Amino acid sequence: MMDQRPVDEEELPPRPTAPSHGAPPSSSGAKIRVEKLDAWYGSFHALKGISLTIPLRQITAMIGPSGCGKSTLLRCLDRMNDGVRGFRAEGRIELDGQDIYARGFPLTALRKRVGMVFQRPNPFPLSVFENVAYGPRIHGMRNGPVEENVERSLRATGLWDELKDRLQANALSLSAEQQQRLCISRLLAVQPEVLLMDEPCSALDPIATARVEELMQELKREYTIVIVTHNMQQASRASDSCGFMWLGELVEFAATQVIFTRPHSKQTEGYVTGRFG
Amino acid sequence: MQRHFDQQLAELRSRLVHMGALAESMIDKAVKSLLDRTSGRHPEIFRQEEEVNNLHIEIDERVINMLALQHPLAADLRLVVMSSKIAGELERIGDQAINICQNTEALLRYPPLKPLIDIPLMAEISRRMLRESLDAFVRQDTALALRVLNADDEVDAFKDQIFRELLTYMMSDPGTIPRALSLILISRNLERVGDHATNIAEEVIYSVQGRDVRHHHEERKREETEDKP
Numbered sequence: 001m002m003d004q005r006p007v008d009e010e011e012l013p014p015r016p017t018a019p020s021h022g023a024p025p026s027s028s029g030a031k032i033r034v035e036k037l038d039a040w041y042g043s044f045h046a047l048k049g050i051s052l053t054i055p056l057r058q059i060t061a062m063i064g065p066s067g068c069g070k071s072t073l074l075r076c077l078d079r080m081n082d083g084v085r086g087f088r089a090e091g092r093i094e095l096d097g098q099d100i101y102a103r104g105f106p107l108t109a110l111r112k113r114v115g116m117v118f119q120r121p122n123p124f125p126l127s128v129f130e131n132v133a134y135g136p137r138i139h140g141m142r143n144g145p146v147e148e149n150v151e152r153s154l155r156a157t158g159l160w161d162e163l164k165d166r167l168q169a170n171a172l173s174l175s176a177e178q179q180q181r182l183c184i185s186r187l188l189a190v191q192p193e194v195l196l197m198d199e200p201c202s203a204l205d206p207i208a209t210a211r212v213e214e215l216m217q218e219l220k221r222e223y224t225i226v227i228v229t230h231n232m233q234q235a236s237r238a239s240d241s242c243g244f245m246w247l248g249e250l251v252e253f254a255a256t257q258v259i260f261t262r263p264h265s266k267q268t269e270g271y272v273t274g275r276f277g
Numbered sequence: 278m279q280r281h282f283d284q285q286l287a288e289l290r291s292r293l294v295h296m297g298a299l300a301e302s303m304i305d306k307a308v309k310s311l312l313d314r315t316s317g318r319h320p321e322i323f324r325q326e327e328e329v330n331n332l333h334i335e336i337d338e339r340v341i342n343m344l345a346l347q348h349p350l351a352a353d354l355r356l357v358v359m360s361s362k363i364a365g366e367l368e369r370i371g372d373q374a375i376n377i378c379q380n381t382e383a384l385l386r387y388p389p390l391k392p393l394i395d396i397p398l399m400a401e402i403s404r405r406m407l408r409e410s411l412d413a414f415v416r417q418d419t420a421l422a423l424r425v426l427n428a429d430d431e432v433d434a435f436k437d438q439i440f441r442e443l444l445t446y447m448m449s450d451p452g453t454i455p456r457a458l459s460l461i462l463i464s465r466n467l468e469r470v471g472d473h474a475t476n477i478a479e480e481v482i483y484s485v486q487g488r489d490v491r492h493h494h495e496e497r498k499r500e501e502t503e504d505k506p
Contacts, residue, residue, distance in 0.1 A: 233348060260350045262487025272350040274280060 031056040031194060031224040032077060037091035039072055041084065046072045048248040050091070054194075054241075059216055059225045061239035061256065063232060064271070068245040070228045074196050077226065078114040079107060095194070112139055115187035119199040121179035123171035123186070128154075128163050131171045131182055135190040153189040157181040157215055177208030181215065188219075195219065197227040201234060213238045232272060236260045244268040282347050286356065289339050290415075293360050293367075296332040297411040299325050300367040303374035304407060304470060308400040311381045311463065312393065319378045329371040336364040352484075359484040363414065366473040366480070370407065373466045373473070380459045380466065390446065390456040396464060399435035402428055403467045406474035413481045425478035426490070432471035439464040 032054035039047035047069045054060050062070040081087045093100050100110055123131050132150040154160040159181050171182055201209040216238055229235050235242055243253040252265045263269045270276045303325050306318040340361040349357050406425050413422035443457040479491050
């Protein structure tokens with residue numbers, strides 16, 4: 001569960017009075033549409049009236065201080081919060097026009113279509129090969145031999161050339177960056193449509209971070225990516241659209257260059273310039 | 278939250294204001310020399326130009342360091358980048374003051390061609406534009422910056438008028454050509470001062486509001502008309 005430490009309100013400028021605006025910052029098609037999403041952990045109101053459109057095959061970053069709700073929002077996009085005790089959500093999240101919270105929406109299919117990369121790489125304690133082959137097997141995928149799928153998925157993250165002679169090595173013996181790229185390969189093997197990344201580089205050094213960011217640029221040709229990050233330089237370098245969240249609200253959502261050069265909201269400006277947060 | 282970076286920004290602004298004051302003083306002295314027909318102030322102007330050039334380098338160095346080390350964003354980023362551009366404008370304004378001095382020295386070799394009427398008026402508008410563009414920067418006053426933009430047309434009109442008038446002198450008496458050419462060059466120098474002041478005003482508007490008003494005069498005029506009650 002995400003860190004829900006309260007933010008010291010005295011340090012912050014007044015709360016936004018204008019409604020959160022989440023118009024799509026680009027004209028490309030929408031992959032995910034969030035409408036008036038409210039979410040609670042017990043009595044804690046974690047998300048307040050979030051509406052935004054995640055553009056297809058673009059990288060969308062969510063930024064904001066700890067506890068602002070950005071990880072909660074990310075986890076709502078593949079319903080990972082469903083199992084959290086006391087969690088409740090209202091509103092609508094559409095994936096290609098279908099409400100993923102609708103009764104009867106197949107959760108297994110959702111998890112296959114929308115994959116999550118976590119803060120710390122979490123490979124299975126299995127071989128490199130088995131890590132990547134695991135997903136297609138449990139989903140009973142029949143898109144060619146498993147070996148081909150593993151190679152394709154490892155190639156997509158640049159790991160094939162590094163590991164093709166060590167496919168039977170234990171995944172836990174890899175470097176942190178290789179483990180993270182392996183986790184991304186593991187997702188790609190089940191041919192998802194959306195990649196959710198929750199602080200995917202926070203455990204990586206700057207060189208490894210740069211490699212993962214490059215990989216994201218490659219992947220966005222085929223996948224829609226949503227990334228949550230504390231690292232504003234990463235959000236500015238890597239994303240096409242960016243949302244600033246604060247106290248559970250989406251304060252501003254716009255093209256990344258707008259957020260970091262001429263944001264409309266004073267709160268966004270205060271946050272990205274480091275004046276509060 | 279007070280940031281260490283705020284202190285650096287304050288120093289950057291202060292150095293830029295000092296550079297602006299020097300450039301303004303150079304233009305004032307150069308215009309006075311022209312009107313008084315003396316070159317006594319010129320050594321001081323040349324000394325100031327050296328200081329302006331040094332400030333140009335110093336400010337760009339500060340900007341590069343801030344970009345590299347502080348990664349400024351949003352309003353901070355706009356201010357830092359525009360400071361570098363404004364420093365470039367001020368350096369060129371300093372160059373225009375030097376050009377006015379050199380053209381004045383050429384004029385001083387001859388008796389006056391005619392009493393100067395339009396050039397002092399034009400010089401006054403250019404100096405006012407420069408002063409107001411710097412005030413707009415200091416006060417972050419975009420309304421004042423807009424006023425500077427609107428004055429640019431007046432300066433351009435003076436330059437054309439001065440050229441037409443001096444052309445008639447040259448056509449009727451080729452002996453006046455050296456003096457008339459010097460005056461035409463001076464009017465061009467003053468027009469350039471107005472252009473640089475206009476650029477500073479545009480840079481102030483971008484720095485404060487994030488609005489790029491360059492090359493959008495029509496849009497700006499439309500906005501002003503719509504803003505009127």
